[in-house]
Amino acid sequence: ETGVTQSPTHLIKTRGQQVTLRCSSQSGHNTVSWYQQALGQGPQFIFQYYREEENGRGNFPPRFSGLQFPNYSSELNVNALELDDSALYLCASSLDTGLNSPLHFGNGTRLTVT
Amino acid sequence: AQSVTQLGSHVSVSEGALVLLRCNYSSSVPPYLFWYVQYPNQGLQLLLKYTSAATLVKGINGFEAEFKKSETSFHLTKPSAHMSDAAEYFCAVSDGATDSWGKLQFGAGTQVVVTP
Numbered sequence: 001e002t003g004v005t006q007s008p009t010h011l012i013k014t015r016g017q018q019v020t021l022r023c024s025s026q027s028g029h030n031t032v033s034w035y036q037q038a039l040g041q042g043p044q045f046i047f048q049y050y051r052e053e054e055n056g057r058g059n060f061p062p063r064f065s066g067l068q069f070p071n072y073s074s075e076l077n078v079n080a081l082e083l084d085d086s087a088l089y090l091c092a093s094s095l096d097t098g099l100n101s102p103l104h105f106g107n108g109t110r111l112t113v114t
Numbered sequence: 115a116q117s118v119t120q121l122g123s124h125v126s127v128s129e130g131a132l133v134l135l136r137c138n139y140s141s142s143v144p145p146y147l148f149w150y151v152q153y154p155n156q157g158l159q160l161l162l163k164y165t166s167a168a169t170l171v172k173g174i175n176g177f178e179a180e181f182k183k184s185e186t187s188f189h190l191t192k193p194s195a196h197m198s199d200a201a202e203y204f205c206a207v208s209d210g211a212t213d214s215w216g217k218l219q220f221g222a223g224t225q226v227v228v229t230p
Contacts, residue, residue, distance in 0.1 A: 004157070033216035040123075042204050042220030043158070056217050090157055094216055103216055105157030 004093050004106035012112045013081050021076040021109045023091030031055070031096055032074040033103065034066060037088040049074055050096070078111075086113045116141040116207040118188075120221035128229050133177075133192040135224050137205030140186065146208040147188040148218065149179055153201045161203075164188060175199070200228045 005024045013019050025032055031050045035043035045058035049068035063079040072093070078085055088108040095101040121136040139145055146165050150158040162173025169181040175198075179190045188205060202225050206218040 031216055035220075040222075042206075042222050043218075045217050045219070048216045058217070092157075092216060102160055103158075103218075105159070107155065107157045 004091060004104050006089075006091050006106040006109050008109060009107070010110045010112075012114060015081055015083060015113055017081050018077065018079045019081060019111060021078075021089050021091075021111070023074045023076070023093070023106060025072045025074065025091075025093035026104050029093035029095055029104070030072050031094045031101070032068055032072065033092045033094070034074070034076050035090040035092065036060070036085075037090055037108070038084075039087070043090055046076070081113045083113050086111060116143075116145060116209050116219050118147075118205045118207050118219060118221040120203075120205050120224050122224055123222065124225045124227065126227045126229060127195045129197055130194050133190075133195045133199060133226065135190040135203050135205075135226070137179075137188045137190065137221060138186050139188060139205075139207050141207060141209065143209050147179075147181060148206040148208070149173065149177070149188075149190050150204045150206060150220075151175075151201045152204065152223075158204065161190070195226075195228050197228050197230070200226055202226070 007022045033048040034046040037043040047057040048055045052068045065077045067075045090108045092103040092105045117140045119138045148163045149161040162171045164181045172178045177192045202223045205221040
């Protein structure tokens, strides 16, 4: 089975621009969670999607938005980029939202905002 | 709200020595606790989890952790460090709600260096 894949692996954007990050879930997984990991910090929960609906959101502004598609792949969109948005963005998929569904993480997208 | 605090951002251990990584949690409800490992340029891999069953939890790669409610701790140990254990380790907490599995609060991480 294929694991969680994220694209692109690296990205450089300018302050004020918009960016779209993509995540392909592990086969059969209907839940995707996105995390932001700033340098030297632990991952911070952005939001979760379950069967194409948002299912919880962390403390991030509305310019962070997401989508989940019928095939359960997902996008993270960030508008009006700020320097502090520079981070590793991690996607994690799971079979469902239940407590016995382990998270499977991708290797992340490294976003640099200049 | 839940949170975790990892004591020590960097730990250096000799190969063959005990690895001890400290994690304390804060939670208003019975927590679910996790340890993850992150190798350079990779995502996170689950080492072990506590979900209110046995307080001593065994994970992969010889790691184990003990849940101590009285101390609000969930420290990670491994009796004998290997060079391959060099990585960053994260403690995380969930509030245990039925749909909270993917909504974890992570600590700041502990970087482990293993010396020959």
